[in-house]
Amino acid sequence: MEQVATGEEVVISKAGEPVAKVVPLRARVKRTGRGSLQGQIHIREDFDDLPDDLADAFGMR
Numbered sequence: 001m002e003q004v005a006t007g008e009e010v011v012i013s014k015a016g017e018p019v020a021k022v023v024p025l026r027a028r029v030k031r032t033g034r035g036s037l038q039g040q041i042h043i044r045e046d047f048d049d050l051p052d053d054l055a056d057a058f059g060m061r
Contacts, residue, residue: 003010004022012020055061 004024007024010022011018
């Protein structure tokens with residue numbers, strides 16, 4: 001467990017055959033809450049507009 005705690009993966013074997021792998025847990029992502037990207041993302045007004053050739057290809061016109 002000490003090896004796993006330091007970031008290593010450990011393979012457990014029985015009679016020379018691997019049967020399990022113990023891996024370290026990933027750190028949790030700290031969320032800053034809603035609106036944390038406000039002002040950093042800009043979506044153009046024509047974002048939802050498809051070019052004519054794509055709209056025709058998907059039968060959307």
